[in-house]
Amino acid sequence: MRQENMRRLISVASLVILALVFGFTSNGFFTATNILSILRECAITGIIAIGVSFVIITAGIDLSTGAIVGFVSMLCANLLYNYALPAGLVMFISVLAGTVCGVLNGFVVTKLRVPEFIATLSTQYLFRSLVFVFAIREMGVITNKKITDPGILIMGGSVNGVYLVTITFFALAVIGQVILKKTKLGTYIYATGANRKSADLSGINTDNVRWAVFIITGFLCGIASIFEIGRIGSATTDLGTGLEFEVIAAVVIGGCAFSGGRGDIFGTAVGAIFMAVLQNGILKYNLPTAAQLIIKGVVIVAMIVFDSVYNQYMQKRIHQKASEEAQAAGGEA
Amino acid sequence: MPALLEMKEIEKSFNGSPVLKKVNFSVEPGEVHALMGENGAGKSTLIKILTGIYPKDGGQIYWNGEPVSVEHRKDAASLGIGVIYQELSLIPTLTVMQNVMLGKEQSKFGFVNARKMKQKVAGLIEKYGFHVRADEVVETLTIAQRQTVEILKALSEESRLIIMDEPTASLSAKESDALFGIIEQLRRDGVSVIYISHRLEEVYRLSDRLTVLRDGVTEAVLAKEQIIPADVVRLMIGKELSEATASNNLRTSDAPVRLKVGNLCKKGVFHDISFEIHKGEIVGFAGLVGAGRTEVMRCIYGADPYDSGTVEFEGKPLAKQITKNIANGFGFVPEDRRNQGFTPLLSIEKNVALTNYDTLAAGGFVKAAAEKKLGVEMVGRLAIKPGDSQIPVGNLSGGNQQKAVLAKWLSRGLKLLIIDEPTAGIDIGAKDEIYKILENLAENGTSVIMVSSDLQELLRVSQRIVVMRKGEIFTEFASGRITQEDVLMAESGILTSGAKGGAPQGEAGTVAKEGGTNG
Numbered sequence: 001m002r003q004e005n006m007r008r009l010i011s012v013a014s015l016v017i018l019a020l021v022f023g024f025t026s027n028g029f030f031t032a033t034n035i036l037s038i039l040r041e042c043a044i045t046g047i048i049a050i051g052v053s054f055v056i057i058t059a060g061i062d063l064s065t066g067a068i069v070g071f072v073s074m075l076c077a078n079l080l081y082n083y084a085l086p087a088g089l090v091m092f093i094s095v096l097a098g099t100v101c102g103v104l105n106g107f108v109v110t111k112l113r114v115p116e117f118i119a120t121l122s123t124q125y126l127f128r129s130l131v132f133v134f135a136i137r138e139m140g141v142i143t144n145k146k147i148t149d150p151g152i153l154i155m156g157g158s159v160n161g162v163y164l165v166t167i168t169f170f171a172l173a174v175i176g177q178v179i180l181k182k183t184k185l186g187t188y189i190y191a192t193g194a195n196r197k198s199a200d201l202s203g204i205n206t207d208n209v210r211w212a213v214f215i216i217t218g219f220l221c222g223i224a225s226i227f228e229i230g231r232i233g234s235a236t237t238d239l240g241t242g243l244e245f246e247v248i249a250a251v252v253i254g255g256c257a258f259s260g261g262r263g264d265i266f267g268t269a270v271g272a273i274f275m276a277v278l279q280n281g282i283l284k285y286n287l288p289t290a291a292q293l294i295i296k297g298v299v300i301v302a303m304i305v306f307d308s309v310y311n312q313y314m315q316k317r318i319h320q321k322a323s324e325e326a327q328a329a330g331g332e333a
Numbered sequence: 334m335p336a337l338l339e340m341k342e343i344e345k346s347f348n349g350s351p352v353l354k355k356v357n358f359s360v361e362p363g364e365v366h367a368l369m370g371e372n373g374a375g376k377s378t379l380i381k382i383l384t385g386i387y388p389k390d391g392g393q394i395y396w397n398g399e400p401v402s403v404e405h406r407k408d409a410a411s412l413g414i415g416v417i418y419q420e421l422s423l424i425p426t427l428t429v430m431q432n433v434m435l436g437k438e439q440s441k442f443g444f445v446n447a448r449k450m451k452q453k454v455a456g457l458i459e460k461y462g463f464h465v466r467a468d469e470v471v472e473t474l475t476i477a478q479r480q481t482v483e484i485l486k487a488l489s490e491e492s493r494l495i496i497m498d499e500p501t502a503s504l505s506a507k508e509s510d511a512l513f514g515i516i517e518q519l520r521r522d523g524v525s526v527i528y529i530s531h532r533l534e535e536v537y538r539l540s541d542r543l544t545v546l547r548d549g550v551t552e553a554v555l556a557k558e559q560i561i562p563a564d565v566v567r568l569m570i571g572k573e574l575s576e577a578t579a580s581n582n583l584r585t586s587d588a589p590v591r592l593k594v595g596n597l598c599k600k601g602v603f604h605d606i607s608f609e610i611h612k613g614e615i616v617g618f619a620g621l622v623g624a625g626r627t628e629v630m631r632c633i634y635g636a637d638p639y640d641s642g643t644v645e646f647e648g649k650p651l652a653k654q655i656t657k658n659i660a661n662g663f664g665f666v667p668e669d670r671r672n673q674g675f676t677p678l679l680s681i682e683k684n685v686a687l688t689n690y691d692t693l694a695a696g697g698f699v700k701a702a703a704e705k706k707l708g709v710e711m712v713g714r715l716a717i718k719p720g721d722s723q724i725p726v727g728n729l730s731g732g733n734q735q736k737a738v739l740a741k742w743l744s745r746g747l748k749l750l751i752i753d754e755p756t757a758g759i760d761i762g763a764k765d766e767i768y769k770i771l772e773n774l775a776e777n778g779t780s781v782i783m784v785s786s787d788l789q790e791l792l793r794v795s796q797r798i799v800v801m802r803k804g805e806i807f808t809e810f811a812s813g814r815i816t817q818e819d820v821l822m823a824e825s826g827i828l829t830s831g832a833k834g835g836a837p838q839g840e841a842g843t844v845a846k847e848g849g850t851n852g
Contacts, residue, residue, distance in 0.1 A: 004470070183443045187431055191424045198422040201406065202436035261426040318473055 004264075007255060010310070011270045014303070018274065022281030029284060036161055040231075042250075042276030043169035044069075045243070046269060047224045049250045050176040051102075051217030053268040056251050057180075058210050059193040059260025060109070060116040065221050066243035067127035068101045072225035074134045077235035080149045081136050087151025095222035101127055102218015106211035124244075131237050147233050155230025165227040169269075172220070176265040189213060194261025250275045253303045257311075274303075335398030337362045337525050338383075338414075338494060344391035345378055352378050354549045355392070360494060363523040365516060367536045370546035371569055372786055376529055379546070380496060384409045384416055415487025415495045423479055425472035429465050430454045433485045457488055461518050464511070477508035484515060488524075495519065496527045501535060502623040505601075506803075513539060531621045533562050533825040545569055562827060563818075570788070570817045579814045580792040586611035590648075591780045592749055594633065597642030602628045603804035606642070610749070615771060615781040617795030619788070621824050625804040626784045627668055630751045634658060634665045646749070659688060664742030666735075668753035668784070674738040677727025681717060681737050682708025684726050688741045711740035715770060732756075732763020739770055750774060753784040768794050788817040802826055 023030045048065050055062045076094045079085045085093075101123070108119040135142045147153070157164055180186035191199035192206040199206050229235060254271025256263025278299055282292045338360040345353040353375045360366045370376045381387040383394065385403040393400055396412050403409050409416075423432050430447070433454050439446045454467040463481045471479060480500060487495050497516075501509040516526055516539055530536055536543060543560050545552040545568040553568050588611040597606040603625035610616055618626045632639040635655045644651040652658055667673040675684050686693050686704045693704050708722035715736045717729070726737045735755065742750060755771070756764040771781055771794055785791050791798055798810040800823040808823050819829045 182445060182447070184438050184440050184445055185443060187427065187435070187438065187445065190427055190431075191435055194424045194426050195422070198424060199435070201422065203407070204436050261424065318475075321475065 007310070008266060008270075011253075011255060011267055011274075014306075015270055015274050015277065018281070018299075019277055022277065022284065026281060026284035029281060032161070034280065036158075036163065036166075038273070038276045038280050039166040040163040041280065042272045043163065043165040044224045044227060045246050045250055045275060046169045046272035047165075047172055047220050047227075048217070048243070048247045049254070049268045049272050050172055050265055051213065051220040052247050053176070053251045053254070053256050053263060053265055054180070054189055054213035054216055055116070056248075056256045056258065057189050057193045057260060057263055058206075058213050059196070059258075060210060060213065061248070061258070062105065062120050062214065062217050063117065063244050064101070064105060064120040064124040064127055065217060065247055066240040066245075067124040067131075068098055068218060068221040069225050069228060069240035069243055070238070071101070071127045071130040071134070072098045072222050073228050073235045073239050074131045074136075074237070076152070076225055076229050077145070077147055078134045078136055080147050080152060080229075081145050084149075087149050090149075090152065091155075091226050094226050095219060098222020098225060099215060099219045101221065102215040103211075105218065106214035109214065110207040110211045131239075135237055136235075142237060144234050144236055147229060147235075152226070152230050153233060155227050156233070157230075165231070168223070168227070169272075172223075173265050173269045176268075180264055185209070185212065190261055192260075246275060249300055252307075253300065255307060334362070335395070336360060337364075337397060339395040339398075340379070340383065340392065341395065342392040343379065343382060343389055343394075345375075345382060345387065345389055352549050353382075353389075356546065356549065357551050358544055360525045360527060361541075362493070362525055363520055364541045365520055365526045365528055365539050367528045367530065367540035367543040368546065369530075369536065369543060369565065369569060370552075371788070373548075374546040374569070375549040376546055377498070380416075380498065380527070380529070384414060384496070410490060413491060413493035415490055415492030417480065417483045417487065417495060417497045417500060423471050423482055426470065428468050428470055429474075429482050429485070430467040432471055432482055433457075433467075433489050435486075437490075454485065454489070457485055461485075461488070461515060463515070475508070476503050477505070477511065480504070480512065481515065492524065494525045494527065496529070498529045499531070499622055500528075501530065501532065502621075509535070531824070533565060533822075533827070536560070536565070537562065547571055562822070562825070566818050566821050566825075570821065578789050578792055579816045580795070580798070580810075582814060583795070583797055583810055583812050585797060585811050586614045588612040588614070591646065592633070592782075593643075593645040593648075594629075595643040595645070597629065597632065597639055597644065599628065599632060599637075599639045603801075606801075606806055608799055608806065608809075610780045610782060612780055613775050613778045615775045615783060615794055615796050617791040617798040618782065618784040618801060619786075619791050619798055619820050619824055620801035620807075622786070623803075624801040624824070626801050627753055629801070630665075630753060630782065630784060634663060634751060636665075659745075660691070662746060662748030664745070664747045664750040666738050666742065666750070666752040666755065668757070670731075670734060670738060670757075675726045675734060675741075678725055680708070680723045680725055681712060681729075681740070682722040684737055685711050685722075685740045685744055689744055707744055711744050715740055715743070716766065730760075730763070732759045732766070735759060735763070735767060736770070739767070743770070743774070747774065747779045749780045749782070751782045751784075754786065755783060756785075756787065756790060764790070788820050791820060792817060800824060 028034055048069070052062050052065060072094050075097055076090055079090045079093060080087070105120055105123055108114050108123060109116050136145050137143060155164055159167065180189065188199065188204050188209045191202070191204060192209045196206050228239065250271040251268050252258070252271070253274055254263060254267035254269070256268065278296060282295055336359040340356065340358040342355040342357065343353050344351070344355055356375065356379060358379060368376050378387065382389045383403065385405045385408050388404065394403055395401065401412060403412070424435065430451050434450045439449050451467045458465060458467060463485065465474065465478050465481055471482060474482070484495065500512060504512060519526055528536070528539060537560055540560065541557055543555045543565065545565065547569060590609045591612050592610040595607050598604045606629050620626050628637070631637045633644055633651070635653050635658050638653070646661060671677065676687070682705060685708050689707065690699070693700055693707065705722065712720050712722045717733050717736045717740065726734055729737060752771070755767055759767065771783065775781055783794060792815070798820060800807045800809065800820065802824060807826065808828060810819065822829050
């Protein structure tokens with residue numbers, strides 16, 4: 001546990017340092033408006049990242065989240081614009097649609113036995129195609145229409161300046177952390193990722209666990225889509241493109257290992273905020289796009305390298321401890 | 334009172350060759366029962382039948398006198414049979430408590446009751462005086478502590494019988510002592526233990542009874558007072574066989590020294606390893622699992638770092654880089670053939686070429702014709718079957734796979750070949766061929782270091798035999814004819830008259846004495 005707390009402290013510290021760097025080198029970083037806006041920017045990525053953290057802790061991957069958000073957002077916009085359904089019903093359908101996408105992902109992975117990477121790479125195309133099926137058309141041409149339903153636009157709003165999406169993100173993150181640390185499912189998620197054979201031998205149905213994390217991710221994509229429409233007030237066909245990688249970056253920066261069994265939602269939340277701070281801060285420099293992308297790439301790699309160096313260091317310390325004990329034993333014998 | 338476990342006339346064959354021939358084995362409540370036998374005697378097959386991993390061909394298992402059928406692992410678990418696996422079966426990122434309770438969490442609406450579970454696990458830890466805490470994360474524990482977690486797992490399932498397979502293989506002396514304390518505690522609690530180990534001194538110390546298996550037959554069941562080291566070794570090997578398979582006349586070569594290792598040390602793994610290998614010699618390295626043989630060889634080859642000491646090759650300090658060593662005429666055949674020895678999906682030709690691209694490629698392009706020619710040549714030279722160099726190595730039989738691995742090295746002018754367990758899992762016919770290849774190599778001037786746990790093999794092929802024990806060189810057999818008994822005793826730290834090399838090191842005397850008092 002101590003090691004985990006140490007790791008947490010370090011990731012929060014690196015976030016604070018990054019924020020301080022931007023605070024001192026650019027104008028208008030440490031203003032209430034800007035901070036609230038950062039917390040809004042990180043929220044969509046963060047909500048999805050909670051689910052993807054689960055998936056990555058089981059040693060899986062989900063490349064389809066961006067496409068799910070694209071599809072569900074378009075579905076949501078379509079139902080509101082073309083059918084003028086009540087906002088509450090549309091939101092329900094949206095979350096349901098996202099969840100069904102997750103069910104499908106889990107089915108392909110656990111029942112058809114397709115590795116996660118390939119499975120979600122493929123379903124991504126399916127979900128992206130659904131975007132075009134549900135796209136709003138005028139005279140047969142896809143048209144970007146403003147959504148005016150006040151019910152959905154509330155989702156883009158704020159309470160005392162704090163955006164609803166931010167509040168939802170934090171609430172979901174807390175729930176996610178509780179699931180991971182306090183429930184059977186959470187324990188099984190770690191066990192599945194760290195040592196699947198052994199988890200199977202302990203009587204855990206690891207296929208169900210892997211399916212469950214995809215369903216949770218789909219569900220969260222559905223929720224994220226509602227906030228996306230609430231904020232933008234329209235849906236384009238390329239909405240959510242590349243989002244899956246933002247999400248994965250946040251999860252990995254937050255300390256989840258691709259090899260599985262490691263990480264938590266606290267880390268992921270820090271990772272999502274880290275990404276948003278980085279994005280926001282770089283923009284304030286007024287740098288050319290190329291320079292912005294380079295900085296972003298370098299910082300992400302640096303974070304990951306740090307993480308692996310740190311893990312190796314901890315591993316070495318454990319070995320040292322073991323051989324010291326062995327030596328102490330030799331001395332006494 | 335009926336025995337806790339009774340296995341009667343258990344039979345099992347693999348591909349028509351019998352591995353267990355009407356084996357009888359029984360365990361009393363609260364008894365530590367050692368199960369001993371050479372590699373291939375049938376110990377692990379018997380255990381796998383008991384734990385439901387293999388189905389048996391004949392015989393019956395009784396539990397508390399009742400006939401039972403054990404068809405799955407969970408059948409064994411529900412009877413109360415626990416198995417201590419190596420540390421592999423734990424979840425490193427979870428706590429001790431989570432690991433012990435994995436799959437049987439106490440929970441309400443999916444929420445685990447951490448406090449209750451911790452109480453239970455902490456209670457067990459306290460009862461048995463284990464040195465772990467329930468909330469420690471497993472990956473921060475030492476190997477010995479992880480083993481106690483495995484034992485806790487078995488205890489939490491109310492196991493009446495715990496099977497331990499070579500539990501001390503990776504433990505230090507002190508850690509082993511702690512384990513023996515735990516076993517005593519289990520015995521006092523009425524829990525039975527099946528203890529499988531090659532380490533004779535542990536067996537004398539712990540067991541209440543001892544069953545010796547040899548060639549799939551129950552050779553003897555000894556009561557505590559009958560357990561005498563020399564007798565046990567003789568029973569394991571069989572007297573006639575032991576004499577029939579004595580070694581060649583062992584000798585030290587007077588050819589120039591090719592490899593000289595001086596005071597090689599690696600903290601916690603091995604120390605003060607010194608030996609010389611001459612040109613054209615085959616030197617066998619004997620020892621029990623965990624003696625440090627493979628680790629020494631990997632360091633010499635440059636695959637792992639070491640802390641101190643010298644390695645000289647033909648009088649010059651050896652490079653610590655594998656590539657340079659290969660260029661200098663080193664070859665290395667690892668123990669784990671399938672994962673480290675060859676690339677299963679690639680053809681024989683490509684596998685052979687992998688170590689030879691210094692001559693088979695020019696400017697980054699492979700010379701396809703030369704590659705093919707070499708492949709065909711090696712298939713012919715080593716009689717690899719089927720004789721087609723295009724077949725993926727993964728599709729060959731074990732013996733032919735090993736030949737393909739050898740072909741990687743034999744295609745080069747080899748000065749030193751290190752080969753680890755050359756014939757593990759290979760059938761007898763192919764074994765002979767591999768021995769001939771090694772002998773042939775030596776005749777042509779290649780030095781061969783052969784690490785092996787197969788006593789017959791060591792005696793048959795080696796010109797000298799170095800015995801390692803607990804990370805040290807225990808002794809060396811370099812003259813006369815010796816028997817399996819001599820080697821097996823040395824591996825367990827007992828020197829017999831056969832040993833002529835240097836002064837006996839370590840606790841040889843004390844162990845022999847211990848054996849004496851027991852008998």
